[in-house]
Amino acid sequence: MVLKRLSKVLLFILALAPAAWLVRGMMTGNLGVNPAETIQLQTGRWALKFLLITLAVTPVRRIFHWNVVIQYRRMLGLFAFFYASLHFASYIVLDQYFAFDAMVADIAKRPFITVGFAAFVLMLPLALTSTKGWIRRLGRRWQLLHRLVYVSAICAVVHFIWKVKLVIGDPVLYAGVLMVLLGFRVIRTVRARMSSPPVRVRVSAAAPRTPDFHQTRTELPK
Amino acid sequence: MLIKKPSDIPSSEITDERWYLKRRDFLRVTGGAVLGAAAAVAACGSGTSAESLESAAPAGPTAGVPIGNISKRVVTTNEPLNAFQEITNYNNFYEFGTGKSDPARYAGRMTTRPWTIKVDGLCNKPAEYHIEDLLQSNEIEERVYRFRCVEAWSMVIPWDGIPLASVLKRAEPTSKATFVEFTTLARSSEMPGLSEGGLNWPYREGLRMDEAMHPLTLLAVGLYGKTLLNQNGAPLRLVVPWKYGFKSIKSIVQIRFVDKMPHTAWNDENSGEYGFYSNVNPNVDHPRWSQATERRIPSYFKTTKTLMFNGYADQVASMYSGMDLRKWY
Numbered sequence: 295m296v297l298k299r300l301s302k303v304l305l306f307i308l309a310l311a312p313a314a315w316l317v318r319g320m321m322t323g324n325l326g327v328n329p330a331e332t333i334q335l336q337t338g339r340w341a342l343k344f345l346l347i348t349l350a351v352t353p354v355r356r357i358f359h360w361n362v363v364i365q366y367r368r369m370l371g372l373f374a375f376f377y378a379s380l381h382f383a384s385y386i387v388l389d390q391y392f393a394f395d396a397m398v399a400d401i402a403k404r405p406f407i408t409v410g411f412a413a414f415v416l417m418l419p420l421a422l423t424s425t426k427g428w429i430r431r432l433g434r435r436w437q438l439l440h441r442l443v444y445v446s447a448i449c450a451v452v453h454f455i456w457k458v459k460l461v462i463g464d465p466v467l468y469a470g471v472l473m474v475l476l477g478f479r480v481i482r483t484v485r486a487r488m489s490s491p492p493v494r495v496r497v498s499a500a501a502p503r504t505p506d507f508h509q510t511r512t513e514l515p516k
Numbered sequence: 517m518l519i520k521k522p523s524d525i526p527s528s529e530i531t532d533e534r535w536y537l538k539r540r541d542f543l544r545v546t547g548g549a550v551l552g553a554a555a556a557v558a559a560c561g562s563g564t565s566a567e568s569l570e571s572a573a574p575a576g577p578t579a580g581v582p583i584g585n586i587s588k589r590v591v592t593t594n595e596p597l598n599a600f601q602e603i604t605n606y607n608n609f610y611e612f613g614t615g616k617s618d619p620a621r622y623a624g625r626m627t628t629r630p631w632t633i634k635v636d637g638l639c640n641k642p643a644e645y646h647i648e649d650l651l652q653s654n655e656i657e658e659r660v661y662r663f664r665c666v667e668a669w670s671m672v673i674p675w676d677g678i679p680l681a682s683v684l685k686r687a688e689p690t691s692k693a694t695f696v697e698f699t700t701l702a703r704s705s706e707m708p709g710l711s712e713g714g715l716n717w718p719y720r721e722g723l724r725m726d727e728a729m730h731p732l733t734l735l736a737v738g739l740y741g742k743t744l745l746n747q748n749g750a751p752l753r754l755v756v757p758w759k760y761g762f763k764s765i766k767s768i769v770q771i772r773f774v775d776k777m778p779h780t781a782w783n784d785e786n787s788g789e790y791g792f793y794s795n796v797n798p799n800v801d802h803p804r805w806s807q808a809t810e811r812r813i814p815s816y817f818k819t820t821k822t823l824m825f826n827g828y829a830d831q832v833a834s835m836y837s838g839m840d841l842r843k844w845y
Contacts, residue, residue, distance in 0.1 A: 326605070407804075
């Protein structure tokens with residue numbers, strides 16, 4: 295128990311390090327020639343990194359039978375949301391300087407901004423329903439709702455690709471990692487469907503019961 | 517002369533005082549040596565013939581060396597200059613990588629001596645110049661210009677250079693020459709970005725003849741009174757202050773007179789986003805972001821209003837009268 299607590303505190307501090315580095319850089323003037331850009335790029339990258347790490351939890355459990363990682367998933371996901379919030383805030387303050395009319399027009403008009411905004415908005419209900427109370431209240435629907443993270447991650451990667459002038463290097467790497475992580479789920483779902491008896495009635499076609507549903511439920515943070 | 521020269525601005529207000537004092541020291545201490553070396557090279561050839569290629573390039577560092585023969589100063593804005601450190605550490609030079617600090621990190625390996633610039637195409641006097649000959653046979657002017665990147669950041673930069681027109685006129689372009697094409701060095705052994713793909717190398721840019729001949733158009737060889745560092749496009753680059761920065765092609769090896777609108781690297785890559793003209797225009801947005809405002813380095817906020825033709829409208833707008841600038845972005 296103590297070890298688990300300690301590991302969570304350690305992870306929390308570790309996950310906060312990029313933000314701390316940015317704050318320190320702001321105070322010491324060490325964020326490069328264009329500090330605003332450094333803040334925007336770093337918060338965006340860390341939001342995406344945490345999203346991918348969060349999405350890696352289930353594959354790591356399945357492949358390595360390393361179930362202990364599930365207890366960190368909520369914190370990792372919330373850190374993705376934390377960095378996405380900072381990233382969005384940097385857009386509001388550093389790019390648009392609170393010009394809300396211009397922002398609305400920007401989001402509506404430019405696909406690059408639209409998908410970035412979508413990635414962020416899709417994370418909102420996930421962050422809000424990450425508490426024990428909401429997990430209990432939503433029951434089975436919680437799992438369903440939290441599949442939005444897949445859509446959010448796809449939007450985030452597309453946002454990154456559309457942001458750069460040349461699609462080489464990091465955006466391609468991030469997209470590749472996401473494809474592997476989502477591909478893992480697709481393969482598992484297809485396999486599970488093929489091996490499951492055909493008589494079983496599903497709640498809905500869009501919401502196939504994932505094999506790990508019960509396991510996830512019982513392993514939710516106590 | 518169309519260039520505005522606000523004489524009411526004291527120079528101390530515009531130029532960093534430390535540099536101003538240093539410049540004199542440099543002139544006194546090292547200027548003579550540099551001039552001597554350059555003169556020795558110039559003496560080996562006529563300056564306009566291919567023979568000059570035979571002359572030996574001087575040994576030693578050639579970037580960041582004080583320029584001795586700066587003859588006049590043209591200031592087009594009274595906004596504060598960006599620091600040398602800012603101008604030399606935040607660059608787009610994709611031959612060295614796509615990160616803003618990649619050029620400062622990797623461009624040092626580019627060999628800039630010997631360096632020849634071929635001027636050819638539709639002209640009566642094609643020539644190949646040694647960079648030293650160009651430096652020596654022309655008066656170098658200081659030009660303080662605004663520099664506006666298509667990515668919506670901007671700086672104010674004190675370039676040192678030669679009006680492009682004076683180099684072009686010497687080649688005597690024929691009446692058929694309607695455009696000028698510029699080409700950057702493409703040497704994969706020294707440019708790690710080339711193997712990463714991306715743009716269709718070598719980097720190419722182009723100007724319409726009247727744009728190329730415009731008195732604001734500069735062939736820059738230095739900034740802040742010193743020869744260009746490699747990351748800024750040493751030893752010779754274009755500066756077209758009313759156009760987005762990518763038009764100001766770096767490390768030029770060839771200038772060619774042509775009769776058709778030349779292919780340009782970014783237009784080839786994405787013609788929907790980067791037009792041939794690419795004049796700074798706050799009313800025509802980039803498809804992915806607004807061009808109405810810019811972030812003046814090192815400000816945190818993107819609140820500086822972008823000016824039509826980057827503030828040079830009264831000098832250049834007439835070249836585009838009657839053109840639909842939305843169509844010809």
